Amino acid sequence: MDGVSPHHTCHVESSALVKASLERHRKKKEDEEDPKHAEVDSPPRLSCEDFTVEFGKEQIETLIQTWGVRSCWRHSLDFLYVTELEHCGVYHYRARFSAPTAREPISQTASVFFGVEVSKFAPRAAPLEIYFVVESNRLVNTSGKHRFRETWLTDVIDSKKRLGAEADL
Known part of the structure; x- marks a missing residue:
């Protein structure tokens, strides 16, 4: 397992994704209460009742394809678990990347942890919010806002x- 406990690594990055979700929700509530932010609309999200784990995987795979990583990289994507919060569900996924070569056919892996935030209150036909954290990194990146x-x-x-x-x- 590359010498690092996957449970420890997963917990650290997943906690960062949940913290970021709670912070976004807190900020959104403050903005709604502040009259100068009243006209600013945040993008709507898909409702929990329409979301499936498989749909989340498809959206993450689509996102990964936009990253433009070289073709030597291989990855696998797994659903880990869901964290239910008051305002949303955060669906956690892990993509493990490796670049096997003839000299090193069993190479080390680097994980990218994803949080798909699914609102419990947004309208049905709404885009998803997808966030990701690279293993051993603390920065929570937002799809569409941060370049991988x-x-x-x-x-x-x-x-x-x-x-x-x-x-x-």
Whole structure:
């Protein structure tokens, strides 16, 4: 498992996604109460009753295709669990990326954790909010607002290799 407990890593990044969701909800409530923000509309979201885990996976796969990572990268995408909050459900997914080569057919992996925020109150036909955190990173990125960088994956893998080399001393 690349020398790092997947449960620990998943918990840290998933907690960041939930915290970000709560902060967005708190800020949205403040904006609604502040008259100078009254005319600002936030984008609507898909309602919980129409959302499925498989639909979330399809949306994340579509997002990953827009990242423009080189074709040498392979990934798998798994649903992890859902966190029910007062205002939404946050569906957690993990994509594991690797770049196998002839010299290293079983390569290290770098994970990207996704939170698909599904509003409990928004209208039915609304776009989803998708957030992602790269393994061992604290920055919560928003799809459509932050540009994914392939170097984030290589940085994670290089860090794991250095850590593994130091542990073998």
